[in-house]
Amino acid sequence: xxxxxxxxxxxxxxxxxxxxxxxxxxxxxxxxxxxxxxxxxxxxxxxxxxxxxxxxxxxxxxxxxxxxxxxxxxxxxxxxxxxxxxxxxxxxxxxxxxxxxxxxxxxxxxxxxxxxxxxxxxxxxxxxxxxxxxxxxxxxxxxxxxxxxxxxxxxxxxxxxxxxxxxxxxxxxxxxxxxxxxxxxxxxxxxxxxxxxxxxxxxxxxxxxxxxxxxxxxxxxxxxxxxx
Numbered sequence: 001x002x003x004x005x006x007x008x009x010x011x012x013x014x015x016x017x018x019x020x021x022x023x024x025x026x027x028x029x030x031x032x033x034x035x036x037x038x039x040x041x042x043x044x045x046x047x048x049x050x051x052x053x054x055x056x057x058x059x060x061x062x063x064x065x066x067x068x069x070x071x072x073x074x075x076x077x078x079x080x081x082x083x084x085x086x087x088x089x090x091x092x093x094x095x096x097x098x099x100x101x102x103x104x105x106x107x108x109x110x111x112x113x114x115x116x117x118x119x120x121x122x123x124x125x126x127x128x129x130x131x132x133x134x135x136x137x138x139x140x141x142x143x144x145x146x147x148x149x150x151x152x153x154x155x156x157x158x159x160x161x162x163x164x165x166x167x168x169x170x171x172x173x174x175x176x177x178x179x180x181x182x183x184x185x186x187x188x189x190x191x192x193x194x195x196x197x198x199x200x201x202x203x204x205x206x207x208x209x210x211x212x213x214x215x216x217x218x219x220x221x222x223x224x225x226x227x228x
Contacts, residue, residue, distance in 0.1 A: 001024050001025060001026050001028075001060065001061055001077070001148055001149050001180050002022070002023060002024040002047070002058075002059070002060055002078070002149055002180075002182065003022075003023050003057075003058075003059040003060075004020060004021060004022040004023070004043070004047060004056070004057070004058055004059075005021055005056055005057050005059075006019045006020075006021065006055060006056035006057065007019065007020040007021075007022075007043065007046055007047075007053055007055070007056035007057075007058065008020075008053060008054045008055030008056050009042050009043075009045075009046045009051055009052075009053050009054055010054050011042075011051075015054075015204070016039050016042045016204050017039050017042055017043060017046065017053075017056075017204045018203075018204045018205045019055075019056065019205065019206075020039070020043055020056070020201065020204070020205070020206055021206055022043070022182075022199055022206070024149055024180055024181075024182050025180070026148070026178075026180050027175075027178045027179070027180055028180055028181075028196050028197065029171070029175050029180070029181045029183070029194060029195040029196050029197075030181070030182050030183075030195065030196065030197045030198070030199060031182075031183050031184070031185070031191045031195045031197070031198045031199065032044075032182065032183070032184045032199050032201060033184075033188065033191075033198055033199065033200045033201070033225070033226055034200055034201040034202055034225060034226070035202075035225070035226065038201050038202055038203060038204070039201050039203070039204040040153075040184050040201055041083055041153055041154075041184070042204075043201065044080070044151060044153050044184070046058070047073070047078070047151070048070050048073050048074075048078065048080055048151075049065075049067060049068050049069050049070045049072070049073050050070055052067045053066055053067055060073065060076040060077060060078060060149075061076060061077060061148065063076060074145060074147075077147050077148035077149060078147055078148070078149050078151060079142035079143065079145045079146075079147030079149070079150045079151065080142060080151050080153070081135075081138045081139050081141075081142045081150065081151065081152040081153065081155070082138070082153055083153040083154045083157070083184075084154075085131075085134045085135055085137070085138040086138070087126040087129075087134050087137050087138055087141065088126050089125065089126040089127035090125060090126070090127070091125065091126055092122065092123050092124060092125055092126075093118050093121050093122045093123070093124055093126070093129070093137055094108065094122045094123070096126055096137055096140075096141055097111055097118075097137070097140055097141055097144050098144070099141070100141060100144060100145050101144040101145070102144070102145055102146050103146070104146025105146065106143040106144055106145075106146050107144075108144075110143075111140040111143060111144060114140070114143075114170060114173065115136040115137075115139075115140055115170070117133060117136060118133070118136055118137060118140060121133060130163075131158060131159055131163075132159050132160060132163030132166070132167075135155075135156070135159060135163070135167060136166070136167075136170075139152070139167075139170065148180060149180040149181070149182060150174065150179060150180070150181050150182070151181075151182045151183075152171075152181070152182070152183045152184065152185075153184050154184055154185060154186075155167055155171070155183050155184065155185045156168075156185055156187060156190075157185070157186075164187070164190070168190050168193070168194070171183065171194060172193070172194045175194055183195070186226075188215075188222060188226055192212050192215060192216060195212055196211065196212065197209065197210065197211055197212070198210060198211075198212065198215050200221060200225050200226070202225050207225060208221050208225065
């Protein structure tokens with residue numbers, strides 16, 4: 001579904017990414033791991049056309065969309081749950097969900113089944129929600145675009161433990177339904193319970209990648225690249 005090859009990116013004169021390779025197959029859950037400031041969000045921004053790459057390619061379902069406008073990337077089948085959620089604060093929960101909706105299997109009814117709390121708060125404005133509810137809404141809004149791949153940048157950042165558990169349960173359910181997912185988060189232990197593969201990035205370079213059994217059998221990866 002997604003093939004990133006030799007991706008390079010910079011902010012002005014400061015190079016951030018140095019040849020990042022990353023793939024996600026249909027129905028696969030892949031994590032992008034690394035400490036803060038290592039290039040994870042820059043990778044996502046480059047994939048979505050929010051930052052124009054300086055090198056490499058981004059292919060979505062076989063189409064070369066390197067540096068394409070974000071709406072073209074979304075139209076090709078990628079749905080983004082951005083860092084910081086970025087929901088529409090002056091729209092209701094239901095209006096947020098409907099704002100970017102396209103026809104497909106994900107409907108309001110299915111989102112409300114996935115997140116019953118959103119149904120309870122459907123008439124509340126975005127800025128009246130808790131951080132956890134906003135994250136649920138951001139996930140629901142991405143799903144309402146009926147993407148072929150859901151990308152979550154900092155899936156549980158700043159959330160209470162109970163809410164984090166709800167998000168992990170949601171992602172596990174999405175995987176069981178065959179959704180392809182690319183997720184950034186710091187909670188490696190939770191990610192290894194449902195993710196298929198893991199890509200570790202350090203200073204803009206991929207330094208390790210492998211399956212869940214491989215990362216569990218290689219504790220030095222976590223010790224060297226993921227501990228703060």
